Amino acid sequence: MSHKPQKTLVLVNLGGPRNTAEIEVFLTDLFTDPFVFDLPLPEFLRLPLARFIAKKRSPKVKKIYESMGFGGGSPLVSETEKQARTIERILNQKTNVTWTVKVAMTCGFPHIRDKEFGKPSTDTIYLPLYPQFSRSTVLSTLNHLEKKFKECPVGSGGYVPSFASDPKFHQISAKFIFDFFTGALKPEDFLHFPTQKTTLDWREMDLVFSAHGVPMRLIRKGDRYMEEIESSVNGITNELRLFGFRGQIHISYQSKVGPAKWTGPSSLEMISSLAKEGKQIAVYPISFVSDHLETLEEIGEQFKDLALELGAKAFIRIPAFGIYPPFIEYLAEKVLAVDKSIHHCFCKEMGGESLSTCRFKYGS
Template sequence: MNHKPEKTLILVNLGGPRNTEEIEVFLTDLFTDPFVFDLPLPEFFRLPLARFIAKKRSPKVQKIYESMGFGGGSPLVSETEKQAKSIEGILNLKTNINWTVKVAMTCGFPHIRDNEFGKPSPDTIYLPLYPQYSRSTVLSTLNHLEKKFNECPVGSGGYVPSFAADPKFHQISARFIFEFFTGLLNPADFLHFPNVSSTLDWKEIDIVFSAHGVPMRLIRKGDRYMQEIESSVKGITEELRHLGFKGTTHISYQSKVGPAKWTEPSSLQMIESLAKEGKQIAVYPISFVSDHLETLEEIGEQFKDLALETGAKSFTRIPAFGVYSPFIEYLAEKVLSVDKSIHHCVCKEMGGESLTSCRFK
C-alpha cells in the first residue's frame, strides 16, 4: 500500500491572549523577548524590569480586550488557525503530499518552544506571517528556533522568508483594497467587517498605510523594517494606480509603547493632520495579515474617533487579509517553492545581526 509523504507547515505569529487568564503570560513573553524589549541593560536588570512592566500593564490591557467582545482575549490565534486550515486545504489539493498545518506563537500559546513544533527542515517548514522583516518579529522568531534547535533555520530548507518587496504581494494587496471598496469581498470572512459609504469615491481618498511601529533603537542597529514598509507601500500604490486610484497614500506607524523614540510619523499624528484638512481617510494595516487588537480596536475605534472628532469627512478601516483566497494561495505558493537557495545571512542583511549558529558566517 502506497503512503503519501508527509510534511508539516508551521505558521508563526506574534500571538495574543486567548482569554483573560493568558494576558499576563502573553505580556511577559513579549517584554522579556530581547529582540522586542531591546534595552541597553544587563539581563539581570532587564528581565525583572520586563516582568514588572508586564504585570503592571495587565489590568489596563485586560480592559481593552474585554471591550473587543472576544471573551476577554484576542482573536489573533483563532484567526491564524483559520488561515492554517485554508492553507492546509490548498497544499493538500495541489500536491501528492499529506500536509499538516499548525499554528505557533512567539508570545503566549501555543508557544513556538513547545515540543510539538519540530526542527526546521524540508519536511517541517516555518512561515512567519510578517510581510516585512524586522528584528522584533522575524529575527525574534529565528532566535527562538535557534535557541531551541542550536541552528538558525535560514538555509535549512525549512524557512519561508519575508516578502515585502515581492511584486505579486503588491498586486494581491492592491486587488484586496480594490475589492473591499467595490463590494467584492465576502463580509462573512472577516471580523467586524467595516461598512463603506455608498457615496464614497474610493479613487479620490487618502489611504494611510499604518504599520506597527518599532523603537528607533532597532533601526539604528540595522533593522531594515522602515525600508521594507516603504517598499511595500510603493509597490501597492503603483498597482492601485492601475486599478484607477487617483488619491494620495501615506505611511505611518502605530502602537508606540514607552517614552523611547519610535518610528515616525505616528499614525495618530497622521490621522489628526489629514482630518483637520477635511480629508476622506482610509487606513490599511500594511504590516498585519489578520485582524486583532491593533486593527479592530486601535484603528477601528481610536483612529476613527480621532478622525471624525477633528474634522475628517469620512473614515474607513480596511480589514487585514484574513482568509482572502488570493493571499492564502500566495502563501501556499511560497511554501511550495521553499528550498535551500538562500546562501547568505538574511539576518545580517535585513536585521543588522547574525545569530550565533548562522551557517553563512
C-alpha cells in the first residue's frame, strides 16, 4: 500500500497578543529582538531596557486592543490561521502530497521557537508573510531559525524568500485594489470591511501606500526596505494605470515608536497634508497581508478621523489581502516552486548582514 508523501508549510508572521494576558509577553518578545529593537548598547544593558519598555507600554497597549473589539487581543494570529487553512486546502488539491500548514510567530504565541516547528528542509518549508525584505522582519525570522537549528535556512530548500519585486505580486495587488473599488470582494472574508460609500471616482483619488516604518538606524546598516517598498509601489502603480487609475500616488510610513528617526514621510503627516488640500484619500497597507492593529485601528480609525477632521472629501481604508483567492494561490505557487536554487546571501545583499551560519558567506 502506497502512502502520499507528507510536507509541512509554516507561515511566519510577526505576531500579536491573542488576549489581554499575552500583551506583555508579546511586547517583551518584540523589544528584546535585536533586529527589531536595535540599539548601540551591550546586551546586558539593551535587554533590561527592552523589558522595562515592554512593561511600561503594556497598560497603554492594553487599552488600544480593548477598543478593537477582539476580546482584548489582536486578530492577527486568527487571520493568519485562516490563511493557513486556505493555502493548505489549495496545496492538497494541487499536489499528490499531504500538506499540513502551521502558523508561527516571532513574537507572542505560537512562537517560532516551539518544538512543533521543525528544521527547514524540502519537507518543512517556511514562508514569512512579509512581501518586502527588512532586517526587522525577514532577517529577524532567519535569526530565530538559525538560533534554533544552528544553520541559516536560506538555501536549504525550506525557505520562501520575499517577493516585493515580483511582477505577478504587483498584478495581484493592483487587481485586489480594483476589485475592492468595483465591489468584487466578499465583505464576509474581511474584518471590519469598509462600508462607506462615495460618489467620487476611485480612479481620481489620492492613493497612499502606507508601510510599517522602521528606524533609520536599520537603513543605515544596509537594510533595503525602503527600496523594496518603492519597487512594490512602482510595479503596482503601473498595473493600476492599466485599470484606468489616474490619481496621485504617495508612499508613507506608519507605527513609529520612540524618539529615534524613522523612515518617512510619516503617514500621519502625509494624510494631514492631503486632507488640508481637500483631497479624497484612499490608503492601502502595502507591507501587510492581513488586517490587524495597524490597519484596523491606526489606518481605519485614527487616520480616518484625522483626515475627515482636517477637510478630506473622503477617506477610504483598503483592506489587506486576507484570504483573497489570487493572493493565496500565488503563495501556494511560491511554495511549490521552492528549491535549492538560491546560491548567494541575499541577507547581506538586502539587509547588509550575513548570519553567522550562512552557506554563502564566503562564496558567491
